[in-house]
Amino acid sequence: MQETKKGLEGIVALDTSISFIDGMQGILKYRGLAIEQLAEMSYDSVSYLLVNGMLPNDQELAAYSFRLKTERRINGEMIDIMRVCNYGTEALDSLRTAISCTAQMDHENDNNSLEANKNKAIRLIAKLPTMLAALYRCKKGETPYLPDDNLSHGANFLYMLRGEAPSAIEAEAMEKDFIISAEHELNPSTFALRITASTLADVYSAIITGLCTLKGPLHGGARKGVMEMLDEVGNPENANAYVLHKLASKQKIMGFGHRVYRTGDPRSRIFKEMARRLADEKGDPTWYEIAESLEHAMYREFLEMRGRPMYPNVDFYSGVIYKYLDIPLELATSVFAIGRVSGWTAHCFEQYMDNRVIRPRAHYV
Ligand SMILES: CC(=O)SCCNC(=O)CCNC(=O)[C@H](O)C(C)(C)COP(=O)(O)OP(=O)(O)OC[C@H]1O[C@@H](n2cnc3c(N)ncnc32)[C@H](O)[C@@H]1OP(=O)(O)O
Numbered sequence: 001m002q003e004t005k006k007g008l009e010g011i012v013a014l015d016t017s018i019s020f021i022d023g024m025q026g027i028l029k030y031r032g033l034a035i036e037q038l039a040e041m042s043y044d045s046v047s048y049l050l051v052n053g054m055l056p057n058d059q060e061l062a063a064y065s066f067r068l069k070t071e072r073r074i075n076g077e078m079i080d081i082m083r084v085c086n087y088g089t090e091a092l093d094s095l096r097t098a099i100s101c102t103a104q105m106d107h108e109n110d111n112n113s114l115e116a117n118k119n120k121a122i123r124l125i126a127k128l129p130t131m132l133a134a135l136y137r138c139k140k141g142e143t144p145y146l147p148d149d150n151l152s153h154g155a156n157f158l159y160m161l162r163g164e165a166p167s168a169i170e171a172e173a174m175e176k177d178f179i180i181s182a183e184h185e186l187n188p189s190t191f192a193l194r195i196t197a198s199t200l201a202d203v204y205s206a207i208i209t210g211l212c213t214l215k216g217p218l219h220g221g222a223r224k225g226v227m228e229m230l231d232e233v234g235n236p237e238n239a240n241a242y243v244l245h246k247l248a249s250k251q252k253i254m255g256f257g258h259r260v261y262r263t264g265d266p267r268s269r270i271f272k273e274m275a276r277r278l279a280d281e282k283g284d285p286t287w288y289e290i291a292e293s294l295e296h297a298m299y300r301e302f303l304e305m306r307g308r309p310m311y312p313n314v315d316f317y318s319g320v321i322y323k324y325l326d327i328p329l330e331l332a333t334s335v336f337a338i339g340r341v342s343g344w345t346a347h348c349f350e351q352y353m354d355n356r357v358i359r360p361r362a363h364y365v
């Protein structure tokens with residue numbers, strides 16, 4: 001039998017046309033389009049691209065956005081369920097229950113045709129922000145806000161959390177966050193859900209697999225870890241000591257490192273610029289300055305100790321943006337999922353279209 005590769009490092013498991021990563025040059029493309037270009041589009045366009053394989057023309061985009069807006073609403077039964085969900089420190093624990101309930105209420109749940117599955121993708125993409133905002137409001141004992149059809153995907157989510165429309169720059173930041181978080185090849189959650197899909201389980205089951213895998217602090221949960229770290233560091237002057245202590249005690253620093261990117265994560269560069277603009281606009285440089293000091297300290301100290309630098313990943317400056325957007329800590333991982341759900345559904349469809357059950361071997365010791 002072949003040699004075991006711990007963590008499946010470097011193993012190529014399947015062919016995909018959904019995204020491309022060059023880890024040496026720091027390149028990421030969704031369906032052939034560079035992440036820098038995608039970041040300037042709307043989330044609706046990018047989600048259409050991921051789910052349908054090509055960018056929409058104006059008419060297709062208008063029809064797709066209209067359907068998403070129509071599907072944003074959740075019914076009273078769902079809200080009753082949400083009132084009893086009562087998550088603790090991680091809203092994702094309730095979000096996965098809400099998705100399970102949506103599946104049971106979906107008359108197409110057991111229909112695995114491409115048409116029915118695309119309908120489910122639209123429902124999931126549209127309803128996830130509403131469900132998360134409603135869970136948050138219910139947890140506080142308050143009535144959920146109805147979605148606002150005049151607002152974009154990102155702006156509407158912030159509106160449903162706060163009850164007031166966000167500023168233009170906040171709406172832009174949320175929209176960019178959803179776009180840049182939408183897809184990343186065979187990351188752990190996507191790989192996990194492709195295994196579920198490969199057994200021909202339904203889309204909702206696959207998405208819940210992905211969601212549960214995203215939760216861990218070494219994957220999507222790192223965003224929440226970054227927000228906690230910013231609070232703990234508290235001041236740019238404390239960044240170096242924080243990094244030195246963590247490295248000396250062999251603890252991971254959240255928001256740094258990546259299995260694939262070796263020279264930096266291109267998404268982090270876009271998020272850093274967005275975080276800087278938010279800091280300027282809000283006249284509050286604190287979170288940005290702490291983050292930049294952590295980035296510099298990590299680069300320097302890791303290089304000194306290990307002979308190679310360490311770069312921030314997608315979660316680092318996204319966590320900074322969440323601080324500026326006042327995203328509650330317990331919602332951070334689920335907000336990541338709102339963006340990622342487009343990529344997840346695209347991977348489900350790709351798996352179903354050319355399926356063979358994913359079943360590797362283990363080396364018995
Ligand atoms: C959306 C996302 O999933 S992006 C990733 C989000 N996760 C995080 O930010 C958590 C912190 N980072 C990590 O845990 C890792 O860098 C991962 C999980 C992202 C990648 O893991 P791997 O490819 O397995 O790298 P691995 O953990 O083997 O790292 C290699 C070495 O660098 C060290 N290292 C890697 N990341 C970090 C970090 N963030 N802080 C401190 N040391 C680190 C490891 O301890 C390891 O040291 P060792 O050789 O002494 O064991």
Ligand SMILES: O=C([O-])CC(=O)C(=O)O
Pocket residue numbers: 183184186187188258259260313314
């Ligand atoms: O690709 C990975 O391993 C993790 C990641 O960056 C993501 O899921 O966006």
